[in-house]
Amino acid sequence: EAGVTQSPTHLIKTRGQQATLRCSPISGHTSVYWYQQALGLGLQFLLWYDEGEERNRGNFPPRFSGRQFPNYSSELNVNALELEDSALYLCASSLALTGLVYEQYFGPGTRLTVT
Amino acid sequence: SQQGEEDPQALSIQEGENATMNCSYKTSINNLQWYRQNSGRGLVHLILIRSNEREKHSGRLRVTLDTSKKSSSLLITASRAADTASYFCATDLTGGGADGLTFGKGTHLIIQP
Known part of the structure:
Protein backbone atom coordinates (compact mmCIF):
# COMPACT_ATOMS: atom_id res chain seq x y z
CA GLU A 1 0.00 0.00 0.00
CA ALA A 2 1.40 3.39 -1.01
CA GLY A 3 2.03 5.85 1.77
CA VAL A 4 1.38 9.57 1.89
CA THR A 5 3.14 11.33 -0.95
CA GLN A 6 4.10 14.99 -1.22
CA SER A 7 5.40 17.14 -4.03
CA PRO A 8 7.67 18.81 -4.71
CA THR A 9 10.46 17.59 -2.47
CA HIS A 10 12.14 20.97 -2.44
CA LEU A 11 10.84 24.40 -3.39
CA ILE A 12 12.78 27.65 -3.50
CA LYS A 13 10.83 30.87 -3.74
CA THR A 14 11.46 34.56 -3.39
CA ARG A 15 9.90 36.70 -0.67
CA GLY A 16 6.48 37.94 -1.76
CA GLN A 17 5.81 35.05 -4.15
CA GLN A 18 3.26 32.27 -3.71
CA ALA A 19 4.04 28.62 -3.03
CA THR A 20 1.83 25.61 -3.74
CA LEU A 21 2.49 22.30 -2.05
CA ARG A 22 0.65 19.08 -2.83
CA CYS A 23 -0.24 15.98 -0.85
CA SER A 24 -1.84 12.64 -1.72
CA PRO A 25 -3.17 10.69 1.26
CA ILE A 26 -3.15 6.97 1.79
CA SER A 27 -5.90 5.33 -0.21
CA GLY A 28 -9.10 5.29 1.82
CA HIS A 29 -8.07 8.11 4.17
CA THR A 30 -10.40 11.08 4.07
CA SER A 31 -8.61 13.42 6.47
CA VAL A 32 -5.53 15.41 5.56
CA TYR A 33 -3.48 17.48 7.97
CA TRP A 34 -0.76 20.01 7.27
CA TYR A 35 2.04 20.82 9.68
CA GLN A 36 4.92 23.27 9.58
CA GLN A 37 8.30 22.33 11.03
CA ALA A 38 10.38 25.46 11.23
CA LEU A 39 13.82 25.58 12.78
CA GLY A 40 13.52 26.36 16.47
CA LEU A 41 9.73 26.24 16.49
CA GLY A 42 9.08 22.54 16.24
CA LEU A 43 6.12 20.93 14.52
CA GLN A 44 3.02 23.09 14.47
CA PHE A 45 -0.46 22.19 13.28
CA LEU A 46 -1.53 24.24 10.29
CA LEU A 47 -4.74 22.93 8.73
CA TRP A 48 -7.12 19.99 8.79
CA TYR A 49 -9.27 18.95 5.84
CA ASP A 50 -11.87 16.23 5.91
CA GLU A 51 -14.35 15.26 3.22
CA GLY A 52 -13.40 18.28 1.15
CA GLU A 53 -13.93 20.85 3.89
CA GLU A 54 -11.54 22.84 6.03
CA ARG A 55 -12.38 21.65 9.55
CA ASN A 56 -9.85 23.47 11.66
CA ARG A 57 -6.71 25.55 11.44
CA GLY A 58 -3.86 26.32 13.76
CA ASN A 59 -2.50 29.70 14.76
CA PHE A 60 -1.39 30.80 11.30
CA PRO A 61 -2.34 33.89 9.26
CA PRO A 62 -4.90 33.68 6.42
CA ARG A 63 -2.17 33.75 3.78
CA PHE A 64 -1.81 30.06 4.63
CA SER A 65 -4.70 28.36 2.89
CA GLY A 66 -5.51 25.24 1.00
CA ARG A 67 -8.12 22.90 -0.27
CA GLN A 68 -9.01 19.26 -0.52
CA PHE A 69 -10.10 17.74 -3.78
CA PRO A 70 -12.80 15.10 -4.39
CA ASN A 71 -10.11 12.40 -4.49
CA TYR A 72 -9.01 13.59 -1.00
CA SER A 73 -5.67 14.92 -2.18
CA SER A 74 -4.84 18.33 -0.85
CA GLU A 75 -3.03 21.50 -1.74
CA LEU A 76 -1.43 24.02 0.62
CA ASN A 77 -0.98 27.54 -0.65
CA VAL A 78 1.21 30.11 1.03
CA ASN A 79 0.77 33.64 -0.31
CA ALA A 80 3.02 36.65 0.12
CA LEU A 81 5.92 34.49 1.25
CA GLU A 82 8.05 35.72 4.11
CA LEU A 83 11.54 34.58 5.05
CA GLU A 84 10.22 32.93 8.21
CA ASP A 85 7.99 30.67 6.10
CA SER A 86 11.10 28.66 5.29
CA ALA A 87 10.40 25.26 6.81
CA LEU A 88 9.63 21.63 6.21
CA TYR A 89 5.92 21.25 5.47
CA LEU A 90 4.52 17.88 6.40
CA CYS A 91 1.26 16.39 5.31
CA ALA A 92 -0.46 13.58 7.19
CA SER A 93 -3.54 11.51 6.51
CA SER A 94 -5.69 9.52 8.87
CA LEU A 95 -8.38 6.91 9.07
CA ALA A 96 -10.71 6.64 12.01
CA LEU A 97 -10.12 3.79 14.38
CA THR A 98 -12.77 2.48 16.74
CA GLY A 99 -13.52 4.95 19.47
CA LEU A 100 -12.69 7.87 17.18
CA VAL A 101 -8.98 7.70 17.88
CA TYR A 102 -6.87 8.59 14.89
CA GLU A 103 -3.35 7.64 13.94
CA GLN A 104 -1.81 10.09 11.53
CA TYR A 105 0.54 8.87 8.82
CA PHE A 106 3.02 11.40 7.50
CA GLY A 107 4.52 12.03 4.12
CA PRO A 108 8.21 12.83 3.50
CA GLY A 109 7.60 16.57 3.48
CA THR A 110 8.28 19.50 1.20
CA ARG A 111 11.18 21.73 2.16
CA LEU A 112 10.32 25.31 1.32
CA THR A 113 13.10 27.86 1.23
CA VAL A 114 12.24 31.54 0.91
CA THR A 115 15.05 33.83 -0.18
CA SER B 1 2.13 26.44 21.48
CA GLN B 2 4.07 23.39 22.61
CA GLN B 3 2.02 20.91 24.59
CA GLY B 4 4.60 18.20 24.98
CA GLU B 5 8.12 18.67 26.21
CA GLU B 6 10.60 15.89 25.65
CA ASP B 7 13.50 15.20 27.95
CA PRO B 8 16.37 14.96 27.34
CA GLN B 9 16.84 17.19 24.29
CA ALA B 10 19.65 14.91 23.15
CA LEU B 11 20.85 11.47 24.15
CA SER B 12 23.93 9.56 23.02
CA ILE B 13 24.36 5.91 23.98
CA GLN B 14 26.25 2.83 22.84
CA GLU B 15 24.67 0.29 20.55
CA GLY B 16 22.95 -2.41 22.57
CA GLU B 17 22.06 -0.14 25.47
CA ASN B 18 18.53 0.93 26.30
CA ALA B 19 17.33 4.45 25.58
CA THR B 20 14.65 6.19 27.60
CA MET B 21 12.95 9.41 26.55
CA ASN B 22 10.37 11.29 28.55
CA CYS B 23 7.53 13.56 27.56
CA SER B 24 5.47 15.87 29.73
CA TYR B 25 2.33 17.67 28.69
CA LYS B 26 0.07 20.30 30.13
CA THR B 27 -3.59 19.53 29.52
CA SER B 28 -5.86 16.51 29.52
CA ILE B 29 -5.53 14.35 26.46
CA ASN B 30 -7.41 11.67 24.58
CA ASN B 31 -4.26 9.89 23.44
CA LEU B 32 -0.53 10.35 23.06
CA GLN B 33 1.52 9.24 20.09
CA TRP B 34 5.24 8.78 19.58
CA TYR B 35 6.90 9.43 16.23
CA ARG B 36 10.40 9.06 14.83
CA GLN B 37 12.00 11.41 12.32
CA ASN B 38 15.20 10.61 10.44
CA SER B 39 17.36 13.51 9.27
CA GLY B 40 14.60 16.09 8.87
CA ARG B 41 12.42 13.85 6.75
CA THR B 67 -2.11 10.77 33.23
CA SER B 68 -1.92 11.87 36.87
CA LYS B 69 1.57 13.21 36.23
CA LYS B 70 0.81 14.18 32.64
CA SER B 71 3.85 12.31 31.44
CA SER B 72 4.87 9.52 29.12
CA SER B 73 8.05 7.63 28.46
CA LEU B 74 9.43 5.79 25.46
CA LEU B 75 11.90 2.99 26.06
CA ILE B 76 13.90 1.51 23.21
CA THR B 77 15.62 -1.69 24.25
CA ALA B 78 18.77 -3.17 22.71
CA SER B 79 19.37 -0.05 20.62
CA ARG B 80 20.76 -0.25 17.09
CA ALA B 81 22.59 2.27 14.94
CA ALA B 82 19.44 2.51 12.79
CA ASP B 83 17.56 3.89 15.81
CA THR B 84 19.52 7.15 15.47
CA ALA B 85 16.81 9.74 14.87
CA SER B 86 14.71 12.40 16.55
CA TYR B 87 11.79 11.17 18.61
CA PHE B 88 8.66 13.25 19.21
CA CYS B 89 5.70 12.82 21.45
CA ALA B 90 2.43 14.25 20.19
CA THR B 91 -0.76 14.75 22.11
CA ASP B 92 -4.26 14.49 20.70
CA LEU B 93 -6.61 16.45 22.92
CA THR B 94 -9.94 15.32 21.51
CA GLY B 95 -9.24 11.99 19.85
CA GLY B 96 -10.96 13.05 16.66
CA GLY B 97 -8.02 14.89 15.22
CA ALA B 98 -9.95 18.15 15.28
CA ASP B 99 -7.12 20.15 16.79
CA GLY B 100 -4.36 18.33 15.01
CA LEU B 101 -1.55 16.82 17.01
CA THR B 102 0.53 18.98 19.32
CA PHE B 103 4.18 18.04 19.22
CA GLY B 104 7.06 18.55 21.58
CA LYS B 105 10.44 19.67 20.32
CA GLY B 106 11.82 16.16 20.32
CA THR B 107 14.71 14.15 21.68
CA HIS B 108 17.65 13.64 19.33
CA LEU B 109 18.94 10.11 19.89
CA ILE B 110 22.39 9.07 18.69
CA ILE B 111 23.38 5.41 18.83
CA GLN B 112 27.12 4.95 18.68
CA PRO B 113 28.34 1.71 17.11
Whole structure:
Protein backbone atom coordinates (compact mmCIF):
# COMPACT_ATOMS: atom_id res chain seq x y z
CA GLU A 1 0.00 0.00 0.00
CA ALA A 2 1.40 3.39 -1.01
CA GLY A 3 2.03 5.85 1.77
CA VAL A 4 1.38 9.57 1.89
CA THR A 5 3.14 11.33 -0.95
CA GLN A 6 4.10 14.99 -1.22
CA SER A 7 5.40 17.14 -4.03
CA PRO A 8 7.67 18.81 -4.71
CA THR A 9 10.46 17.59 -2.47
CA HIS A 10 12.14 20.97 -2.44
CA LEU A 11 10.84 24.40 -3.39
CA ILE A 12 12.78 27.65 -3.50
CA LYS A 13 10.83 30.87 -3.74
CA THR A 14 11.46 34.56 -3.39
CA ARG A 15 9.90 36.70 -0.67
CA GLY A 16 6.48 37.94 -1.76
CA GLN A 17 5.81 35.05 -4.15
CA GLN A 18 3.26 32.27 -3.71
CA ALA A 19 4.04 28.62 -3.03
CA THR A 20 1.83 25.61 -3.74
CA LEU A 21 2.49 22.30 -2.05
CA ARG A 22 0.65 19.08 -2.83
CA CYS A 23 -0.24 15.98 -0.85
CA SER A 24 -1.84 12.64 -1.72
CA PRO A 25 -3.17 10.69 1.26
CA ILE A 26 -3.15 6.97 1.79
CA SER A 27 -5.90 5.33 -0.21
CA GLY A 28 -9.10 5.29 1.82
CA HIS A 29 -8.07 8.11 4.17
CA THR A 30 -10.40 11.08 4.07
CA SER A 31 -8.61 13.42 6.47
CA VAL A 32 -5.53 15.41 5.56
CA TYR A 33 -3.48 17.48 7.97
CA TRP A 34 -0.76 20.01 7.27
CA TYR A 35 2.04 20.82 9.68
CA GLN A 36 4.92 23.27 9.58
CA GLN A 37 8.30 22.33 11.03
CA ALA A 38 10.38 25.46 11.23
CA LEU A 39 13.82 25.58 12.78
CA GLY A 40 13.52 26.36 16.47
CA LEU A 41 9.73 26.24 16.49
CA GLY A 42 9.08 22.54 16.24
CA LEU A 43 6.12 20.93 14.52
CA GLN A 44 3.02 23.09 14.47
CA PHE A 45 -0.46 22.19 13.28
CA LEU A 46 -1.53 24.24 10.29
CA LEU A 47 -4.74 22.93 8.73
CA TRP A 48 -7.12 19.99 8.79
CA TYR A 49 -9.27 18.95 5.84
CA ASP A 50 -11.87 16.23 5.91
CA GLU A 51 -14.35 15.26 3.22
CA GLY A 52 -13.40 18.28 1.15
CA GLU A 53 -13.93 20.85 3.89
CA GLU A 54 -11.54 22.84 6.03
CA ARG A 55 -12.38 21.65 9.55
CA ASN A 56 -9.85 23.47 11.66
CA ARG A 57 -6.71 25.55 11.44
CA GLY A 58 -3.86 26.32 13.76
CA ASN A 59 -2.50 29.70 14.76
CA PHE A 60 -1.39 30.80 11.30
CA PRO A 61 -2.34 33.89 9.26
CA PRO A 62 -4.90 33.68 6.42
CA ARG A 63 -2.17 33.75 3.78
CA PHE A 64 -1.81 30.06 4.63
CA SER A 65 -4.70 28.36 2.89
CA GLY A 66 -5.51 25.24 1.00
CA ARG A 67 -8.12 22.90 -0.27
CA GLN A 68 -9.01 19.26 -0.52
CA PHE A 69 -10.10 17.74 -3.78
CA PRO A 70 -12.80 15.10 -4.39
CA ASN A 71 -10.11 12.40 -4.49
CA TYR A 72 -9.01 13.59 -1.00
CA SER A 73 -5.67 14.92 -2.18
CA SER A 74 -4.84 18.33 -0.85
CA GLU A 75 -3.03 21.50 -1.74
CA LEU A 76 -1.43 24.02 0.62
CA ASN A 77 -0.98 27.54 -0.65
CA VAL A 78 1.21 30.11 1.03
CA ASN A 79 0.77 33.64 -0.31
CA ALA A 80 3.02 36.65 0.12
CA LEU A 81 5.92 34.49 1.25
CA GLU A 82 8.05 35.72 4.11
CA LEU A 83 11.54 34.58 5.05
CA GLU A 84 10.22 32.93 8.21
CA ASP A 85 7.99 30.67 6.10
CA SER A 86 11.10 28.66 5.29
CA ALA A 87 10.40 25.26 6.81
CA LEU A 88 9.63 21.63 6.21
CA TYR A 89 5.92 21.25 5.47
CA LEU A 90 4.52 17.88 6.40
CA CYS A 91 1.26 16.39 5.31
CA ALA A 92 -0.46 13.58 7.19
CA SER A 93 -3.54 11.51 6.51
CA SER A 94 -5.69 9.52 8.87
CA LEU A 95 -8.38 6.91 9.07
CA ALA A 96 -10.71 6.64 12.01
CA LEU A 97 -10.12 3.79 14.38
CA THR A 98 -12.77 2.48 16.74
CA GLY A 99 -13.52 4.95 19.47
CA LEU A 100 -12.69 7.87 17.18
CA VAL A 101 -8.98 7.70 17.88
CA TYR A 102 -6.87 8.59 14.89
CA GLU A 103 -3.35 7.64 13.94
CA GLN A 104 -1.81 10.09 11.53
CA TYR A 105 0.54 8.87 8.82
CA PHE A 106 3.02 11.40 7.50
CA GLY A 107 4.52 12.03 4.12
CA PRO A 108 8.21 12.83 3.50
CA GLY A 109 7.60 16.57 3.48
CA THR A 110 8.28 19.50 1.20
CA ARG A 111 11.18 21.73 2.16
CA LEU A 112 10.32 25.31 1.32
CA THR A 113 13.10 27.86 1.23
CA VAL A 114 12.24 31.54 0.91
CA THR A 115 15.05 33.83 -0.18
CA SER B 1 2.13 26.44 21.48
CA GLN B 2 4.07 23.39 22.61
CA GLN B 3 2.02 20.91 24.59
CA GLY B 4 4.60 18.20 24.98
CA GLU B 5 8.12 18.67 26.21
CA GLU B 6 10.60 15.89 25.65
CA ASP B 7 13.50 15.20 27.95
CA PRO B 8 16.37 14.96 27.34
CA GLN B 9 16.84 17.19 24.29
CA ALA B 10 19.65 14.91 23.15
CA LEU B 11 20.85 11.47 24.15
CA SER B 12 23.93 9.56 23.02
CA ILE B 13 24.36 5.91 23.98
CA GLN B 14 26.25 2.83 22.84
CA GLU B 15 24.67 0.29 20.55
CA GLY B 16 22.95 -2.41 22.57
CA GLU B 17 22.06 -0.14 25.47
CA ASN B 18 18.53 0.93 26.30
CA ALA B 19 17.33 4.45 25.58
CA THR B 20 14.65 6.19 27.60
CA MET B 21 12.95 9.41 26.55
CA ASN B 22 10.37 11.29 28.55
CA CYS B 23 7.53 13.56 27.56
CA SER B 24 5.47 15.87 29.73
CA TYR B 25 2.33 17.67 28.69
CA LYS B 26 0.07 20.30 30.13
CA THR B 27 -3.59 19.53 29.52
CA SER B 28 -5.86 16.51 29.52
CA ILE B 29 -5.53 14.35 26.46
CA ASN B 30 -7.41 11.67 24.58
CA ASN B 31 -4.26 9.89 23.44
CA LEU B 32 -0.53 10.35 23.06
CA GLN B 33 1.52 9.24 20.09
CA TRP B 34 5.24 8.78 19.58
CA TYR B 35 6.90 9.43 16.23
CA ARG B 36 10.40 9.06 14.83
CA GLN B 37 12.00 11.41 12.32
CA ASN B 38 15.20 10.61 10.44
CA SER B 39 17.36 13.51 9.27
CA GLY B 40 14.60 16.09 8.87
CA ARG B 41 12.42 13.85 6.75
CA GLY B 42 8.88 12.59 7.27
CA LEU B 43 7.61 11.24 10.57
CA VAL B 44 7.17 7.55 11.21
CA HIS B 45 4.37 6.58 13.58
CA LEU B 46 5.63 4.35 16.40
CA ILE B 47 2.95 3.86 19.03
CA LEU B 48 -0.40 5.34 20.05
CA ILE B 49 -1.43 5.04 23.70
CA ARG B 50 -4.89 6.05 24.84
CA SER B 51 -5.57 7.97 28.01
CA ASN B 52 -7.08 4.90 29.69
CA GLU B 53 -4.01 2.78 28.96
CA ARG B 54 -0.90 2.67 31.11
CA GLU B 55 1.57 0.71 29.00
CA LYS B 56 1.97 -0.51 25.43
CA HIS B 57 4.61 -2.57 23.70
CA SER B 58 5.64 -2.85 20.09
CA GLY B 59 8.72 -4.91 19.34
CA ARG B 60 11.65 -3.23 21.12
CA LEU B 61 9.51 -0.24 22.07
CA ARG B 62 7.72 0.23 25.37
CA VAL B 63 5.58 3.26 26.10
CA THR B 64 4.11 4.20 29.44
CA LEU B 65 1.54 6.86 30.22
CA ASP B 66 0.85 8.43 33.60
CA THR B 67 -2.11 10.77 33.23
CA SER B 68 -1.92 11.87 36.87
CA LYS B 69 1.57 13.21 36.23
CA LYS B 70 0.81 14.18 32.64
CA SER B 71 3.85 12.31 31.44
CA SER B 72 4.87 9.52 29.12
CA SER B 73 8.05 7.63 28.46
CA LEU B 74 9.43 5.79 25.46
CA LEU B 75 11.90 2.99 26.06
CA ILE B 76 13.90 1.51 23.21
CA THR B 77 15.62 -1.69 24.25
CA ALA B 78 18.77 -3.17 22.71
CA SER B 79 19.37 -0.05 20.62
CA ARG B 80 20.76 -0.25 17.09
CA ALA B 81 22.59 2.27 14.94
CA ALA B 82 19.44 2.51 12.79
CA ASP B 83 17.56 3.89 15.81
CA THR B 84 19.52 7.15 15.47
CA ALA B 85 16.81 9.74 14.87
CA SER B 86 14.71 12.40 16.55
CA TYR B 87 11.79 11.17 18.61
CA PHE B 88 8.66 13.25 19.21
CA CYS B 89 5.70 12.82 21.45
CA ALA B 90 2.43 14.25 20.19
CA THR B 91 -0.76 14.75 22.11
CA ASP B 92 -4.26 14.49 20.70
CA LEU B 93 -6.61 16.45 22.92
CA THR B 94 -9.94 15.32 21.51
CA GLY B 95 -9.24 11.99 19.85
CA GLY B 96 -10.96 13.05 16.66
CA GLY B 97 -8.02 14.89 15.22
CA ALA B 98 -9.95 18.15 15.28
CA ASP B 99 -7.12 20.15 16.79
CA GLY B 100 -4.36 18.33 15.01
CA LEU B 101 -1.55 16.82 17.01
CA THR B 102 0.53 18.98 19.32
CA PHE B 103 4.18 18.04 19.22
CA GLY B 104 7.06 18.55 21.58
CA LYS B 105 10.44 19.67 20.32
CA GLY B 106 11.82 16.16 20.32
CA THR B 107 14.71 14.15 21.68
CA HIS B 108 17.65 13.64 19.33
CA LEU B 109 18.94 10.11 19.89
CA ILE B 110 22.39 9.07 18.69
CA ILE B 111 23.38 5.41 18.83
CA GLN B 112 27.12 4.95 18.68
CA PRO B 113 28.34 1.71 17.11
